Amino acid sequence: MKELKCPKCGNVFSVDEAEYASIVNQVKTAEFQSEVDRRVEEVKARIAAEQKVAKVQSESEYQARIGRKDQTISEKDSRIQQLEQQLQSIEAVKKAELESALAKRDVEIQAIVAGKDSEIQRLNQVVEIAVRDERQKAQESLTAKDAKIAELIASKTLEKSQAEVRENGIRQEYENRLKFAQEQVDYYRDLKARMSTKMVGETLEIHCSTEFEQRLRPFFPNAYFEKDNDASGGSKGDFIFKDSEDGTEYISIMFEMKNEMDETATKHRNEDFFRKLDADRTAKGCEFAVLVSLLEPDSELYNGGIVEVHKYPKMYVIRPQFFVPLITLLVQTSKKSIEYKKELALARSQSVDVTNFEAALLDFKDKFGRNYRLASEKFKTAIDEIDKSIQHLQKIKDALIGSENNLRLANDKAEDLTIKKLTRGNPTMKAKFDEVRENNPMLPKSSDNE
Numbered sequence: 001m002k003e004l005k006c007p008k009c010g011n012v013f014s015v016d017e018a019e020y021a022s023i024v025n026q027v028k029t030a031e032f033q034s035e036v037d038r039r040v041e042e043v044k045a046r047i048a049a050e051q052k053v054a055k056v057q058s059e060s061e062y063q064a065r066i067g068r069k070d071q072t073i074s075e076k077d078s079r080i081q082q083l084e085q086q087l088q089s090i091e092a093v094k095k096a097e098l099e100s101a102l103a104k105r106d107v108e109i110q111a112i113v114a115g116k117d118s119e120i121q122r123l124n125q126v127v128e129i130a131v132r133d134e135r136q137k138a139q140e141s142l143t144a145k146d147a148k149i150a151e152l153i154a155s156k157t158l159e160k161s162q163a164e165v166r167e168n169g170i171r172q173e174y175e176n177r178l179k180f181a182q183e184q185v186d187y188y189r190d191l192k193a194r195m196s197t198k199m200v201g202e203t204l205e206i207h208c209s210t211e212f213e214q215r216l217r218p219f220f221p222n223a224y225f226e227k228d229n230d231a232s233g234g235s236k237g238d239f240i241f242k243d244s245e246d247g248t249e250y251i252s253i254m255f256e257m258k259n260e261m262d263e264t265a266t267k268h269r270n271e272d273f274f275r276k277l278d279a280d281r282t283a284k285g286c287e288f289a290v291l292v293s294l295l296e297p298d299s300e301l302y303n304g305g306i307v308e309v310h311k312y313p314k315m316y317v318i319r320p321q322f323f324v325p326l327i328t329l330l331v332q333t334s335k336k337s338i339e340y341k342k343e344l345a346l347a348r349s350q351s352v353d354v355t356n357f358e359a360a361l362l363d364f365k366d367k368f369g370r371n372y373r374l375a376s377e378k379f380k381t382a383i384d385e386i387d388k389s390i391q392h393l394q395k396i397k398d399a400l401i402g403s404e405n406n407l408r409l410a411n412d413k414a415e416d417l418t419i420k421k422l423t424r425g426n427p428t429m430k431a432k433f434d435e436v437r438e439n440n441p442m443l444p445k446s447s448d449n450e
């Protein structure tokens with residue numbers, strides 16, 4: 001590409017080799033015209049010199065050639081006239097050629113200028129399209145960032161809400177259990193405040209009897225659950241529970257209910273009744289012995305759940321709220337021993353040695369006691385884990401609050417993002433944006449606040 005300067009407008013523009021060759025040809029034509037003009041001047045000068053010489057010769061020979069002068073003067077005049085006509089003809093031709101060349105050159109220059117104007121317009125359009133594309137890309141990038149930020153905010157908000165729901169659920173469950181326990185405590189404290197020691201014990205018996213009839217009787221319609229009214233052995237328990245399947249008894253429980261008023265001078269302990277309960281259980285032929293007790297209300301041992309009394313086999317101490325769960329657990333476990341008992345009864349009827357059966361049954365009962373003790377311990381562990389879960393959810397809540405603050409800062413930074421900051425350090429893009437603003441008066445001008 002070659003650069004040329006327009007003699008009319010002074011603009012510098014670029015031309016290709018073909019265009020440049022054409023212009024050079026035009027320039028060469030102008031040089032040719034200049035050479036023609038120079039030669040014409042030379043001819044004129046030569047003729048003038050010849051005329052001068054002829055004049056001098058004529059003057060010197062005037063007298064000698066006076067006779068011939070008149071003859072030749074006409075010849076000279078005609079020659080001069082002829083030469084002048086030739087010069088005029090040459091000048092006219094050259095002038096026409098020059099005007100034609102100039103006109104052709106003007107047309108070509110105009111065509112070149114028009115082409116360059118078109119090229120400049122095309123380049124302006126390309127620049128405008130590039131700027132528009134860059135602006136669109138920047139807008140799309142900002143939109144994508146806004147969408148990402150919105151997505152993150154929505155995700156964090158959802159996670160926060162889900163965590164709050166889980167936290168509220170666990171907290172509500174925990175509060176409900178605490179409320180239930182507190183209601184139980186308040187209920188029995190109220191009972192103890194309103195009733196005598198005997199009436200308190202009788203009210204606990206009524207409570208357990210009602211719980212059994214309402215919650216367990218539908219599942220054990222043929223079970224025996226009655227008060228122990230047989231005091232022929234010198235003492236009696238409070239309730240006896242027995243159930244059988246296909247005529248084979250698989251479970252029997254002796255219940256004792258104990259409570260006392262806060263105003264009672266002598267405070268009893270649960271272990272004060274273990275010996276009597278064991279004796280009543282043995283006297284009535286019951287396999288299990290259960291003390292339903294409200295004694296020692298501040299004891300962490302007895303408030304933790306189902307407590308196994310290791311001093312006496314198959315003896316447990318529970319609070320009233322574990323009355324139904326304990327019966328259910330003992331029934332489910334004891335049903336597994338029905339087959340052993342059936343085989344044992346069959347063997348005994350046939351006078352067969354049942355030592356192995358008895359050993360297996362005793363082993364099963366020992367394992368059941370151990371498993372039951374482990375279940376009681378796991379119940380307390382579950383309560384502790386609920387407390388830990390509440391603490392963990394609180395930490396999650398604190399973390400989500402911190403995440404929300406970070407998202408807020410990110411949103412502030414996104415809102416503070418401007419074209420000036422995007423083009424900082426990129427003069428090319430800045431120049432394009434400035435050019436677009438100058439060419440489009442509808443767009444806002446650049447400012448320091450961008």
